Amino acid sequence: MKNRKKKGVEAIRARYGLLFISPWIIGMALFFVYPILQSFYFSFADLSITEEGVATSFVGTAHYHDILFVNPEYTDNFVLALKDFFISLPFILVVSLVVALLLNSKFRGRLFFRTLYFLPVILASGIVLELFLNAADNNATQVAASSEATFGMIDFTEVLKGMRLPETIEKYLSIVLSNVFMMVWQSGIQIVLFIAGLQSIPDQLYEVSKVEGATKWEEFWFITLPMLLRTILLVVIFTIVELVTSNTNPAVMQGYNQFTNLEYGAGSAMLWFYFVFIGLFIALFLLVYNKAFLKRWG
Amino acid sequence: MTILRKRFFQPRQDLAKTQARRFTRSRFGNVMFFVFLFAAGAFSVLPLVYSIVTSLKPLDELLIFPPRLFVVQRPTLKNYLALPDVVSSLNVPLLRYLFNSLFVSVTATALHVIVAAMAAFVLSKSDLKYKNVIFILVQFSLLFNTYTLGVPQYLIYTGLHVIDTYLVYLLPFIPSTLGVFLMKQYMDGYVPGALIEAAHIDGAGWLTIFWRVIFPIVRPCVLTLTLFSFRDTWATIPSGTIFSESLKTLPTVMSTITAGGIARTGTAMAASVIMMMPPILVYLISQGSLRETMGNAGIKG
Numbered sequence: 061m062k063n064r065k066k067k068g069v070e071a072i073r074a075r076y077g078l079l080f081i082s083p084w085i086i087g088m089a090l091f092f093v094y095p096i097l098q099s100f101y102f103s104f105a106d107l108s109i110t111e112e113g114v115a116t117s118f119v120g121t122a123h124y125h126d127i128l129f130v131n132p133e134y135t136d137n138f139v140l141a142l143k144d145f146f147i148s149l150p151f152i153l154v155v156s157l158v159v160a161l162l163l164n165s166k167f168r169g170r171l172f173f174r175t176l177y178f179l180p181v182i183l184a185s186g187i188v189l190e191l192f193l194n195a196a197d198n199n200a201t202q203v204a205a206s207s208e209a210t211f212g213m214i215d216f217t218e219v220l221k222g223m224r225l226p227e228t229i230e231k232y233l234s235i236v237l238s239n240v241f242m243m244v245w246q247s248g249i250q251i252v253l254f255i256a257g258l259q260s261i262p263d264q265l266y267e268v269s270k271v272e273g274a275t276k277w278e279e280f281w282f283i284t285l286p287m288l289l290r291t292i293l294l295v296v297i298f299t300i301v302e303l304v305t306s307n308t309n310p311a312v313m314q315g316y317n318q319f320t321n322l323e324y325g326a327g328s329a330m331l332w333f334y335f336v337f338i339g340l341f342i343a344l345f346l347l348v349y350n351k352a353f354l355k356r357w358g
Numbered sequence: 359m360t361i362l363r364k365r366f367f368q369p370r371q372d373l374a375k376t377q378a379r380r381f382t383r384s385r386f387g388n389v390m391f392f393v394f395l396f397a398a399g400a401f402s403v404l405p406l407v408y409s410i411v412t413s414l415k416p417l418d419e420l421l422i423f424p425p426r427l428f429v430v431q432r433p434t435l436k437n438y439l440a441l442p443d444v445v446s447s448l449n450v451p452l453l454r455y456l457f458n459s460l461f462v463s464v465t466a467t468a469l470h471v472i473v474a475a476m477a478a479f480v481l482s483k484s485d486l487k488y489k490n491v492i493f494i495l496v497q498f499s500l501l502f503n504t505y506t507l508g509v510p511q512y513l514i515y516t517g518l519h520v521i522d523t524y525l526v527y528l529l530p531f532i533p534s535t536l537g538v539f540l541m542k543q544y545m546d547g548y549v550p551g552a553l554i555e556a557a558h559i560d561g562a563g564w565l566t567i568f569w570r571v572i573f574p575i576v577r578p579c580v581l582t583l584t585l586f587s588f589r590d591t592w593a594t595i596p597s598g599t600i601f602s603e604s605l606k607t608l609p610t611v612m613s614t615i616t617a618g619g620i621a622r623t624g625t626a627m628a629a630s631v632i633m634m635m636p637p638i639l640v641y642l643i644s645q646g647s648l649r650e651t652m653g654n655a656g657i658k659g
Binding site: 091092316 | 403507
């Protein structure tokens with residue numbers, strides 16, 4: 061009690077804080093925290109559907125043992141998913157930052173261009189994409205022809221071989237280029253986030269730098285980038301989430317397939333193993349990023 | 359700032375020549391700028407063009423082989439006009455589905471944005487105990503989507519007796535963690551603690567501080583979040599939680615149309631074009647109302 065009295069404003073703050081956060085906390089506990097814990101339990105159990113609902117029987121680490129050491133399919137998908145992940149992440153970041161910088165400069169028709177780049181976000185979301193694919197499926201020949209006609213015209217690998225680059229770089233580039241379509245499609249939200257970040261940089265900073273005679277290049281490195289540090293963090297986490305939950309991710313897809321086969325235990329184990337790995341990566345990234353950048357410049 | 363931006367495309371003659379040469383754009387640079395924007399933009403716009411063109415094709419043109427993807431010789435609105443006929447076999451009028459969709463997406467988006475902003479305000483600016491632990495939880499839970507949590511969430515819906523009501527659309531969406539994550543990051547970066555302190559000393563209550571001080575500063579973030587939420591809610595199809603036909607949303611109907619086989623390709627495309635329009639509209643409105651001065655809100659000096 062004494063402590064609270066001493067604090068005064070702070071205590072009121074904490075009490076109002078609780079009031080403000082409670083609607084979200086309750087919802088989050090009910091619809092996310094509890095289900096997440098339950099799915100964690102499912103990964104150690106076998107589920108069967110009964111008349112009363114769901115019956116579980118504890119099987120220990122059997123599912124994890126099965127997916128890691130017995131069945132080779134999952135580990136293959138896991139490695140594949142990680143490879144995709146580490147190639148896509150830097151590429152999406154750079155592409156979306158460059159596009160956002162371009163779209164944030166003043167020119168006529170920039171709203172048009174911004175909309176253009178945002179289209180994939182709308183098109184690629186759940187039902188719209190499904191409708192699109194369904195509709196296109198009806199005309200399977202057309203779609204096969206469409207993807208080849210528009211995107212297969214240039215064989216990127218041939219072009220790259222002509223450039224005599226080191227093998228690792230060539231490999232990276234060829235994977236990137238052949239996936240460029242998918243990646244431009246995945247950059248829409250990141251572009252929007254970067255534009256929001258760019259617009260929040262106070263104009264005065266640029267005015268001062270102009271008075272001081274800074275070049276555009278210096279402006280980018282000493283104003284724009286440091287001011288964007290938090291946005292970059294946001295975009296990285298967001299991209300990770302998008303990549304991990306996307307339905308082109310082989311490791312996650314295998315888990316979902318287990319669900320449709322009513323193998324909830326094995327499915328949950330697959331997803332949990334992957335998510336914990338990604339979660340550790342996020343934690344490591346946050347730690348390094350905080351130490352290296354935010355503490356120094358943020 | 360505007361001066362600076364205007365100069366973005368013009369050589370800066372008043373600066374020393376070495377500097378001016380280093381990072382200004384010539385006419386050629388301008389051309390390249392737009393070529394690049396168009397080229398990369400083409401990737402994203404082609405599927406849309408394809409669906410619009412297909413939706414305008416009469417049946418005989420749809421079946422031409424080899425198909426002409428981006429050309430329509432005799433455009434027709436027949437596919438769009440056929441939509442009401444296709445759904446007329448259903449017991450519930452099309453307007454009801456439209457109402458459901460709009461009601462669900464607008465309500466869920468508004469509530470989500472407000473609840474998320476309030477929670478983020480606390481996580482970012484209060485000295486609540488364990489707020490860092492909560493935020494780490496938020497980031498981890500971002501990885502879990504409705505697929506992963508399908509079964510446990512279903513068990514909770516049954517326990518709450520909300521299956522087959524509007525609540526089953528709204529309840530899980532309102533506390534979703536994405537909004538809190540976005541908002542918290544934004545508030546950490548752009549809302550100065552001193553501003554809240556000052557408002558408090560001036561006698562503003564917490565609600566006033568939230569509405570009149572915080573909300574205007576985080577407006578860019580609010581608009582972005584509105585956009586994302588609307589996109590997600592507009593496109594959701596509840597799986598196994600809604601059974602009454604009168605509570606289903608537009609996407610559900612549209613997907614039954616597209617499952618109609620080859621003869622309905624045109625109508626299906628028309629349906630998907632219609633489904634794309636509202637999110638694009640929300641996007642245009644939200645981006646159009648972003649003002650350059652947002653970054654100036656707050657404390658000067």
